[in-house]
Amino acid sequence: AQTVTQSQPEMSVQEAETVTLSCTYDTSENNYYLFWYKQPPSRQMILVIRQEAYKQQNATENRFSVNFQKAAKSFSLKISDSQLGDTAMYFCAFMKPRWGSGNTPLVFGKGTRLSVIA
Amino acid sequence: NAGVTQTPKFRVLKTGQSMTLLCAQDMNHEYMYWYRQDPGMGLRLIHYSVGEGTTAKGEVPDGYNVSRLKKQNFLLGLESAAPSQTSVYFCASSLRAGADNEQFFGPGTRLTVL
Numbered sequence: 001a002q003t004v005t006q007s008q009p010e011m012s013v014q015e016a017e018t019v020t021l022s023c024t025y026d027t028s029e030n031n032y033y034l035f036w037y038k039q040p041p042s043r044q045m046i047l048v049i050r051q052e053a054y055k056q057q058n059a060t061e062n063r064f065s066v067n068f069q070k071a072a073k074s075f076s077l078k079i080s081d082s083q084l085g086d087t088a089m090y091f092c093a094f095m096k097p098r099w100g101s102g103n104t105p106l107v108f109g110k111g112t113r114l115s116v117i118a
Numbered sequence: 119n120a121g122v123t124q125t126p127k128f129r130v131l132k133t134g135q136s137m138t139l140l141c142a143q144d145m146n147h148e149y150m151y152w153y154r155q156d157p158g159m160g161l162r163l164i165h166y167s168v169g170e171g172t173t174a175k176g177e178v179p180d181g182y183n184v185s186r187l188k189k190q191n192f193l194l195g196l197e198s199a200a201p202s203q204t205s206v207y208f209c210a211s212s213l214r215a216g217a218d219n220e221q222f223f224g225p226g227t228r229l230t231v232l
Contacts, residue, residue, distance in 0.1 A: 004160070045161075045208060045223035091160050105151075105215065108160025 141209030
């Protein structure tokens with residue numbers, strides 16, 4: 001079974017600084033997708049960035065970028081120029097290429113609570 | 119375009135009571151999902167639907183039932199609520215299966231069972 005591990009329950013960063021959130025996963029699949037979701041205090045789950053396993057180039061979305069190391073099964077999220085609005089829970093998630101009844105398409109980590117300090 | 123909406127936003131039940139959570143999406147998505155989120159854990163899939171009139175079990179289906187009579191609506195029912203079902207419930211939808219089809223989430227329903 002696939003598992004996703006986020007080893008940092010809580011982190012903090014000064015405004016305008018850079019922070020990296022860690023994520024490792026376990027799978028025997030060769031082709032899959034990885035995601036980072038943001039959940040602010042409003043509870044809304046927001047997709048931040050996605051990475052396709054067959055693409056070697058790391059995904060970027062404005063201030064958000066990932067460091068995808070397929071052999072090491074590592075998928076970290078870097079937030080540059082941190083802003084107060086980045087304060088949220090961040091979930092790493094793995095999507096299986098095939099799934100069905102009794103299973104789940106998205107396997108989530110337990111989350112990292114990020115606080116951006118002014 | 120409201121996206122994915124959920125009603126109610128909050129609910130308190132007594133053990134043994136029943137209730138239905140409603141999820142609605144206006145994006146013409148085929149797939150809809152119900153997740154639960156417990157403290158210190160990520161989201162876990164309860165049930166899902168791949169189209170109108172279909173439902174299937176997810177990772178943690180026990181104690182819940184679902185129905186998808188209309189494409190835009192996905193209902194989650196608790197027939198006899200238990201304290202273990204205290205959680206935040208999220209509905210999501212996607213155009214199709216596959217990771218290139220983003221799942222859009224509703225704002226969540228906080229349910230407390232006393």
